[in-house]
Amino acid sequence: MTVPLLEVHDLTIAFPAAWPVRNLSFSVAGGETVAIVGESGSGKSLTALALMRLLPGAARISSGRIDFVGQDLVTFSEPAMRKVRGARLAMIFQEPMTSLNPVLTIGAQIVDVLRLHENLSRRAARARAIELLDLVRVADPHRRIDDYPHRLSGGMRQRVMIAIAVACGPRLLIADEPTTALDVTIQAQVLDLLDGLRRDLGMGLLLITHDLSVVGQWADRVIVMYAGCKVEEGVPDVILHRPRHPYTEGLLAASPRTAEGSSYRDGLLREIRGSIASALGEQGCPFRPRCPKAAPACTLAPPPAVVVQPGHLAACPVLNPRQARDAVA
Amino acid sequence: MAAVVDMAETLAVPQEGRRRAFRAFLSNPAGVISLAFLLCAVALALAAPHLYPEDPLSMVARPFLWPGQNASYPLGTDSLGRDVAAGVVWGTRISLLVGFCAMALGISLGLLVGAVAGYFGGRVDDALVKFIEIFQTPPSFVLLVVLVAIAQPAISTVIVAIALVTWPTAARLVRAEFRSLREKDFVMAARGLGYGHARIIVREILPNALPPLIVSASVLVATAILMEAALSFLGLSDPNVVSWGSMIGAGRELLRTAWYLCAVPGVAIVLTVLALNLLGDALNDSLNPRVSAKR
Numbered sequence: 001m002t003v004p005l006l007e008v009h010d011l012t013i014a015f016p017a018a019w020p021v022r023n024l025s026f027s028v029a030g031g032e033t034v035a036i037v038g039e040s041g042s043g044k045s046l047t048a049l050a051l052m053r054l055l056p057g058a059a060r061i062s063s064g065r066i067d068f069v070g071q072d073l074v075t076f077s078e079p080a081m082r083k084v085r086g087a088r089l090a091m092i093f094q095e096p097m098t099s100l101n102p103v104l105t106i107g108a109q110i111v112d113v114l115r116l117h118e119n120l121s122r123r124a125a126r127a128r129a130i131e132l133l134d135l136v137r138v139a140d141p142h143r144r145i146d147d148y149p150h151r152l153s154g155g156m157r158q159r160v161m162i163a164i165a166v167a168c169g170p171r172l173l174i175a176d177e178p179t180t181a182l183d184v185t186i187q188a189q190v191l192d193l194l195d196g197l198r199r200d201l202g203m204g205l206l207l208i209t210h211d212l213s214v215v216g217q218w219a220d221r222v223i224v225m226y227a228g229c230k231v232e233e234g235v236p237d238v239i240l241h242r243p244r245h246p247y248t249e250g251l252l253a254a255s256p257r258t259a260e261g262s263s264y265r266d267g268l269l270r271e272i273r274g275s276i277a278s279a280l281g282e283q284g285c286p287f288r289p290r291c292p293k294a295a296p297a298c299t300l301a302p303p304p305a306v307v308v309q310p311g312h313l314a315a316c317p318v319l320n321p322r323q324a325r326d327a328v329a
Numbered sequence: 330m331a332a333v334v335d336m337a338e339t340l341a342v343p344q345e346g347r348r349r350a351f352r353a354f355l356s357n358p359a360g361v362i363s364l365a366f367l368l369c370a371v372a373l374a375l376a377a378p379h380l381y382p383e384d385p386l387s388m389v390a391r392p393f394l395w396p397g398q399n400a401s402y403p404l405g406t407d408s409l410g411r412d413v414a415a416g417v418v419w420g421t422r423i424s425l426l427v428g429f430c431a432m433a434l435g436i437s438l439g440l441l442v443g444a445v446a447g448y449f450g451g452r453v454d455d456a457l458v459k460f461i462e463i464f465q466t467p468p469s470f471v472l473l474v475v476l477v478a479i480a481q482p483a484i485s486t487v488i489v490a491i492a493l494v495t496w497p498t499a500a501r502l503v504r505a506e507f508r509s510l511r512e513k514d515f516v517m518a519a520r521g522l523g524y525g526h527a528r529i530i531v532r533e534i535l536p537n538a539l540p541p542l543i544v545s546a547s548v549l550v551a552t553a554i555l556m557e558a559a560l561s562f563l564g565l566s567d568p569n570v571v572s573w574g575s576m577i578g579a580g581r582e583l584l585r586t587a588w589y590l591c592a593v594p595g596v597a598i599v600l601t602v603l604a605l606n607l608l609g610d611a612l613n614d615s616l617n618p619r620v621s622a623k624r
Contacts, residue, residue, distance in 0.1 A: 054517070082525060087523060090521070093514060093517065095514050099517075101536075113523075117523065
């Protein structure tokens with residue numbers, strides 16, 4: 001196996017009185033698409049911000065390592081981090097409508113980042129910006145480059161955001177809900193674009209989403225998060241069709257799917273009872289209060305992720321009673 | 330630093346927004362008339378040495394000529410036989426000079442302090458707000474009089490004193506703008522691209538904060554002109570230059586017999602300040618898309 005591009009070990013993010021992400025470990029290899037799925041509040045966006053070292057004021061990384069191309073980003077100073085951000089590690093934010101500066105042309109915004117990280121002349125940067133707009137399939141880039149963001153549709157703006165993100169050829173691109181704010185018809189185009197760029201530029205792609213339909217088609221590996229913990233990890237085929245963790249099962253049962261026999265027309269969608277807030281301060285498994293299979297062992301300790309079959313991890317004590325007993329002992 | 334190099338380019342409001350704002354401005358008659366009036370005033374001020382090459386303080390004719398009495402002195406002469414028209418024209422020069430310089434200085438100071446306080450927040454903000462409040466606690470005109478009394482009564486010190494009294498207004502405005510703008514997604518996106526604080530302040534946030542600042546600038550010019558007039562009226566400004574305020578001050582004792590000595594420079598002040606305020610309103614309407622959309 002190749003050396004992973006990004007390796008996160010035991011990452012814990014702390015607010016003064018809460019731990020929204022706990023002991024999270026995962027890795028992304030070069031050229032690989034890893035999707036993190038979870039509902040709102042599961043800590044997936046905070047994880048992305050932690051990787052960029054852009055956590056909001058009160059939050060901080062309380063423990064863990066973020067090894068990116070062999071260096072631990074947690075130890076980086078802010079000036080050192082500035083050299084990484086936008087250059088080797090880039091991020092696309094959720095809201096394309098508001099993530100572009102309204103008073104600068106899109107060309108100026110692409111040129112800015114090129115000139116900051118690549119030391120290009122103004123003329124060279126502009127030529128490169130036109131190439132980039134072409135790369136993200138903005139029609140008529142020569143004219144579009146001098147447009148202000150409000151002249152562009154949401155999909156176009158997201159393409160421009162992608163152009164800015166990949167301008168300096170990042171090794172890893174983090175896309176935080178890149179399609180949530182877009183029309184369904186545009187979503188597939190944008191994801192196709194990201195997938196193509198990943199292949200052409202050989203970068204890793206960390207896709208953060210709550211949309212399971214996105215996962216099946218575009219991800220190489222899926223990490224399911226619940227209340228700040230990784231509850232299951234595996235290839236999409238396994239996660240979407242043979243999940244082992246009760247939360248993943250519940251999540252799938254609650255999603256309308258087009259596969260035969262599971263359409264919403266065949267019956268009501270099942271909900272997962274309760275809310276994610278009930279995991280606050282939970283002792284053992286964070287999903288226990290809402291779990292249909294909860295057993296006494298679940299209250300004891302946070303369940304470790306167990307390999308249920310090669311390449312498929314799940315963190316549930318019920319799956320492996322012996323493991324749960326070991327954890328107690 | 331690259332951020333500073335980019336500044337000039339950044340300060341230009343985007344072309345398209347500018348065109349839209351310009352059209353909206355043209356559709357507002359009060360604004361257009363005010364702007365025309367102010368441009369005339371500026372032209373008059375610039376032309377003063379050609380129109381009245383002589384010192385406006387020199388005695389040129391019989392005292393107490395009423396306006397219209399003698400065609401050579403259309404606005405009459407004062408108690409010492411000085412030409413009122415020459416005084417008004419030279420006074421325009423002083424009033425506009427003091428107004429614009431004090432505004433530029435006050436806005437610069439306010440921009441610097443307000444931007445830093447609003448962008449960084451936290452303790453920096455607390456400290457700077459306290460600092461701003463020091464200047465806001467005493468009544469502003471009393472502070473102005475004290476500042477001028479301490480320093481030499483020259484035009485430059487009057488300008489600095491007025492700027493020191495008015496900059497808190499600009500600082501508070503800029504701070505409020507920066508506080509709301511720093512939370513915007515595009516600022517987060519800029520941080521995600523590795524931009525430093527100076528660059529984000531100057532290139533990303535400042536251009537977005539400019540429209541309200543431009544509007545307040547015109548009102549600050551008017552305030553500065555009024556303050557300068559008040560200082561001159563009290564005889565606290567430079568005694569060697571004619572200004573509208575000093576002309577009113579000199580005519581005050583003759584108000585019952587020769588009221589035009591106060592009225593002529595008074596009208597100049599009223600019209601100029603009114604024009605600046607109307608211009609500010611018109612700019613506010615045209616630079617604020619929400620307001621102009623309603624029209």
